[in-house]
Amino acid sequence: MPTTVQNYVDGEWVDSETGETFETTNPAAPNEVVGRFQRSSAADADRAVEAAAAATDEWANTPGPKRGRILERTARGLRERREELTEMLVREEGKAEPEAGGEVQRAIDIFGYFAGKARDVGGTVSGSSAPDRRLYTVEEPVGVAALITPWNYPIAIPAWKIAPALAAGATAVFKPATLAPAVSAAIVEELDEAGLPDGALNYVTGPGSVVGDAFATHPDVDAVSFTGSTMVGESLREAAAPDGKRIQLEMGGKNPVVVSEHADLERAVDVVAGGAFGVTGQACTATSRAIVHESLYDEFVDRLVERAESIEVGPGLEGYRMGPQVSESERDGTLDYVDAGQREGATLETGGGVPEGDRFADGHFVEPTVFSDVDPEMRIAQEEIFGPVVAAIPTTGFDDALEIANDVRYGLSAGIVTDDLTEANRFVDEIEAGVVKVNEGTTGVELHVPFGGMKASSSETFREQGEAGLDFFTISKTAYVNY
Template identity: 35%
Template sequence: MVDLPDARHYVNGEWRSAGAEQIAVENPATEDELTNIPVATASVVEDAFDAAEQAQSEWASRPGIERATVLREIGAVVEEHADDIAEIITAEQGKPLASARGEVTATADLAEYVAGWGRRLEGDIVPSDNRDEQINLQRHPMGVVAGIIPWNYPVSVFMRKILPALIAGNALVVKPSEITPLSTIRLVELLDENVSLPSGLINVVLGSGAVGEQLVTADQTDMVTMTGSVETGKAIMRAAADSLTPVSLELGGKAPAIVAADAHIEDAVNDILTARITNTGQVCTCAERVYVHTDIIEEFTDQYIEATEAVTVGDPTADEDIGPQVSAAELQKTDEAVTNAIDAGATVRTGGSVPDGQQFETGFWYQPTVLSDVTPDMDVVQQEVFGPVTPIIEVESVSDAIEQANDSDYGLSSYVYTTDYQTAMNAADDLEYGETYLNRTLGEAWQGHHIGWKESGLGGDDGKYGVLKYTQLKSVYHDYS
């Protein structure tokens, strides 16, 4: 039995249950109701921003190395309690337990990386046009940051946002997804008990999109950082426009994987399958469409089908490869994507339905699925499918694949498999995507930069630029004549 936290808001260092409206949190493997969370009232949100505003100035006045010490304390707590937090992620999101634990422990490493920025938030000294004058470009915090967290990586994305915001001297008001709020609540409970956090520095308010809208439009919001769908990202930009509030948006993707004729087929199959089924395909960087050269498409497809059929589906607390999708709504979207593809002429080579068996009669399960006879204009190729579905498209050349891959509103991640160095480097130059993986599967480095082009977002996370986006520049002119 998983030890679940009490579902409460965390405001100014105190736990509050205000809000008569309730939202149920389900276990997607069993459809059992885990608990109900209170929806934050307008006054709870206002109190959270008041607390954040009050805490921020004192926090920003601390030397960066002092802020770094707190971040290292956060990382130590996460690492110590990784199993506890991971069990809650699995219960509310359906992620296999090993993957959930990996999500949590990786963020402890992130805390150490970001803490290193305590001594590296540097400005510049630039030459003046005048005698006896110096121009200093200083970095200052944004102020109060509103964070909106998705359900697919509730702890990882929470930490990806709060850690760089804190090291830069900001305070936060954060809303976790109403689908997966419990792991965030448990994490904040642990931080409250074990870390010397100033009251009001981190505030967590629970609720749905209406609460998120309050975060975006609050008078005290100095910046919004959000990970989620393209539609929600556009709504946030529209809402933030009235006050010109800066936004950082990490949105959806439709990652192409290109397999050249000279690719190592077995490696490409294993890497692409991993990049398709990780978290049951519910990752914005998942390989969503596979372009394979005509000379090897038959061999590649046969091997890919064989590998897909070896994927185990089942209880996420057991040693299975994938668990359920997160909700009935997400399962329906996946099933409709496959049905529409079949209606448009695609052929299901394996999967294509809910798995057989009594254990799958409840929960939101879908078989890993491979589609062939797919054409570039099909919705399954053009629109994001947040489930374990792989459409395979035949191409005559790498340049043909790149042209088709770029014919998309999305521009987040892409994959290329080739043993030819020039082909790899040309593809990296020509693909209109914020990140490209050459001969490897998905997974960013904390010191890299995770960013989407086109409708996949702006602002980005991780690395130098993921930290610096939480700062703003001030020019100071020193006339010492």
């Protein structure tokens, strides 16, 4: 039987005032209901904000080490549930089991990391130009933060917003994506069990156009942190602007890997295939463009096609390497881009359809797809697809490749495969992306260093993760003490 999950407001699990729920289903078997969740209203969102606002003083005045102990207990609770949460994530979002297990572990590690950092939130001491003056800064919590997260990393991204917010002493209202809200509810359960004060974190499910907008426009919300599509992010920026709310947006990507004439070809295929087909291409950092030197192009395409055709697709809990897309609409969107690529004249080398066989009868599966003969101006080379599709673009040299790589509206993650040190360093200096990789994939980031994009991929305001992840949730006050 699927579990019905309530909202969590002011320390209590409660039904929505609407009395309505919505269901989530298994992307590999859409007839299987995973859970039922509250279809919340703006009034539900408002009550959550009011609870968070009422809790700000108590949580802000809780000593950092005590906040850290609550986060550490949360990490321990998530660790004890790792297998359960991995299975839940696969059934809810569709990832292959090893990918889901890695994501759950990332959430555990994030809470462990910020448990330590909570002890260090304070400020800095500087030397003064006056002999009888103390000069120092104090870091104070921002107040109430609204956290709005996507479905593609349904426990890791909530973790990397919730943990630094609470470590910094901010209170939060949290809306997970409606396609995958179950696994993030476990974070709330473990924080509750760990002793988090009532109101410090509130969990409300429902449509983004209702709950998310209510969070973004509520006068008691001081900051909005969003990860998701560029279109929704920009609408949230507009909604938050009249009140001057602090904003943090991490959005789409159209991430390139440049394959230099000085590249190791096998490494290049590994890098592109891993970035393009891992997590079914459903990552904002996924590799969607392979910009390949003409001297290696034909052999690279042949090898990439061979790699794509070797990937076994199927339900994540049955040992397959690539799972389904999260929903029918996401799969159909990918297939629409395949059609667009063919209409515009690109060559479909492999994939591009729904795989055949009994195990694919009901799920939202799509084949790993490779296009060649792609012009940089084609839609499949310019627009985010969010599926396992990679466009191979030939190039005449490094400068040409760099120009093509930068000639999109996005700037999240980018990589180069090369054995030439000059090319590697020039790429780091000249690529327009917030995350730059040399000889490794565009996906996968370390939790203790900043993460974020440029151009339409980000608000370019505050970075996430690492020490920088605390900056969004704190305000610096400078003290001059003349004694």
